[in-house]
Amino acid sequence: MGHIIKVNQVQKKFQQTTALDQISFHVSEGEIFGMLGPSGAGKTTMIKLMTGELGKTAGDLEVLGKNPDAFHRSSYKAQIGVLSDNSALYDRLSVLDNLKLFCKLYEKPLSRIDEVLELVNMWGEQKKIVSKLSKGMRQRVLLAKSFIHQPKLLFLDEPTSALDPGNTAHIHRSLRKLNEEGTTIFLNTHDMQEAADLCDRVAFLHQGKIQELDRPSALRYKYSSHAFHITTFAEEELVIENTPDNAAEVAQLIADGAVKEMHTDNPTLGDIFLNITGKELV
Amino acid sequence: MNVNRISAIFEKDLKDFTKNSMLFFMPLLPIILAVFYSRMGDGEDLPLFVIYLIVGVTYSAVTAGFMMMMMAEEREKNTLRGLTLSPASFIEIIIGKSLVTTLLTFASLIIALLIMGIGPLLNAKAMIGLIILFFFFLFLGIGVGLFVKTVGMTTAYMMPLMFLFGFTPMVESLQFEEGSMVLKIFATFPISQMIKLGEDGSWSHIGIVSLWTLGAIAFTYICYIRTRKDS
Numbered sequence A: 001m002g003h004i005i006k007v008n009q010v011q012k013k014f015q016q017t018t019a020l021d022q023i024s025f026h027v028s029e030g031e032i033f034g035m036l037g038p039s040g041a042g043k044t045t046m047i048k049l050m051t052g053e054l055g056k057t058a059g060d061l062e063v064l065g066k067n068p069d070a071f072h073r074s075s076y077k078a079q080i081g082v083l084s085d086n087s088a089l090y091d092r093l094s095v096l097d098n099l100k101l102f103c104k105l106y107e108k109p110l111s112r113i114d115e116v117l118e119l120v121n122m123w124g125e126q127k128k129i130v131s132k133l134s135k136g137m138r139q140r141v142l143l144a145k146s147f148i149h150q151p152k153l154l155f156l157d158e159p160t161s162a163l164d165p166g167n168t169a170h171i172h173r174s175l176r177k178l179n180e181e182g183t184t185i186f187l188n189t190h191d192m193q194e195a196a197d198l199c200d201r202v203a204f205l206h207q208g209k210i211q212e213l214d215r216p217s218a219l220r221y222k223y224s225s226h227a228f229h230i231t232t233f234a235e236e237e238l239v240i241e242n243t244p245d246n247a248a249e250v251a252q253l254i255a256d257g258a259v260k261e262m263h264t265d266n267p268t269l270g271d272i273f274l275n276i277t278g279k280e281l282v
Numbered sequence B: 001m002n003v004n005r006i007s008a009i010f011e012k013d014l015k016d017f018t019k020n021s022m023l024f025f026m027p028l029l030p031i032i033l034a035v036f037y038s039r040m041g042d043g044e045d046l047p048l049f050v051i052y053l054i055v056g057v058t059y060s061a062v063t064a065g066f067m068m069m070m071m072a073e074e075r076e077k078n079t080l081r082g083l084t085l086s087p088a089s090f091i092e093i094i095i096g097k098s099l100v101t102t103l104l105t106f107a108s109l110i111i112a113l114l115i116m117g118i119g120p121l122l123n124a125k126a127m128i129g130l131i132i133l134f135f136f137f138l139f140l141g142i143g144v145g146l147f148v149k150t151v152g153m154t155t156a157y158m159m160p161l162m163f164l165f166g167f168t169p170m171v172e173s174l175q176f177e178e179g180s181m182v183l184k185i186f187a188t189f190p191i192s193q194m195i196k197l198g199e200d201g202s203w204s205h206i207g208i209v210s211l212w213t214l215g216a217i218a219f220t221y222i223c224y225i226r227t228r229k230d231s
């Protein structure tokens, strides 16, 4: 499969601040790629470089086979969808009227409106005025808007931050379905659980640099201490290295019927982030 | 240029206008003034400067005022970004957004002029001048709307602009000395030039109004470039 995003040694400076530095990564077609980092890490800036809202300071950037000179063209914009941290709807208009506008701007049939509302579980709410919607419902309409034109590539900037678990679950379900239908997703988040649940690969962004990049399971394995954590019925906590030398000791505990619980050490992405950067993900 | 996209924005703005009570009063203002002045005139023809006062009020309150508020609101609420990230070009967005304003401006102006007596403006030169003058106010409104960051701030700009460019004919009644600098400056303002056009019919006045319009276009362009930079 081809690479839909290619980023090589990209740097972005604002006057004094270097928001992004030596950023390199590729995103494959059909992937959900996550950028995980605390507030101020440079996540939003990275998306804005790819949507053409900001220009890079240095490096090479290619999205959908186009270089940044083409990012302002209609043909490029028609292929990308964006849900940013401050995307907005027209408050005085209904959900339907808002989506109608975007259907027409992207020259898609109005039948798409039902399809996208269905996908974000908002079908039946078309007539509601946007100002009367809860924050979670509004976010789901914004998500529906972001892919109403069936973009090849969808940029999402912290789509579930400050949402309750119910709405977050709705959004995650919609994103998985969209991805199954072939949409490549670039997701910014500071929620390690979200990254672990949704992403095929994640990049850890800290102070404008990528610190790690891999599949969540590979990262967990890499940063695991590779030990068995055993709790016995005597409420003893044992940590035993996962090596051939220790096989007999573990087998004996099992044979004795002493093992109440046993699991391998499995750090969360948050633990790993803390381990690498010394910073919490908030 | 894509007509579907322009009409989509127009439809959206039209619906939005019918739900925005804040804007409803503005197109009525020139009509109310027209009624008021024509009562004072005792059925005689109103002087040209009164007619242009109403034109100035319509263009500054409805044309510039609407554009300002609509652009500022799109920016304040960040909906403009949704439009610029769509395939719509900035020109398409501007045209789409100007259509509601254009419609309301001319509806309001024509009613007001019918009330006052449209006679003095029924000639080709006056019509051409009025159209160029319309674009001056339209671009002035777009520029200010892009320049300010909130709808609230538009009122701060609206008042001085209304007085300078809308109520220009009133300056004469402020009792400045004959030939004073202030009067000379105001004489070059677009509405003053339109009144002169009505008096002597010289194309030079249309030329000066056109220069003002070009200035307003340049101002809008600078404001547009600025909004792109600070995103």
Ligand SMILES: Nc1ncnc2c1ncn2[C@@H]1O[C@H](COP(=O)(O)OP(=O)(O)O)[C@@H](O)[C@H]1O
Pocket (backbone or CB within 6 Å): A014, A015, A017, A018, A019, A037, A038, A039, A040, A041, A042, A043, A044, A045, A046, B230, B231
């Ligand atoms: N327009 C801007 N002008 C100056 N500095 C900026 C601008 N946008 C972002 N920054 C800075 O760049 C850094 C990264 O910001 P951002 O990309 O918003 O991070 P994140 O989205 O991960 O929270 C921050 O230090 C921020 O202050």
Ligand SMILES: [Mg+2]
Pocket (backbone or CB within 6 Å): A040, A043, A044, A045, A085, A157
């Ligand atoms: Mg951000």
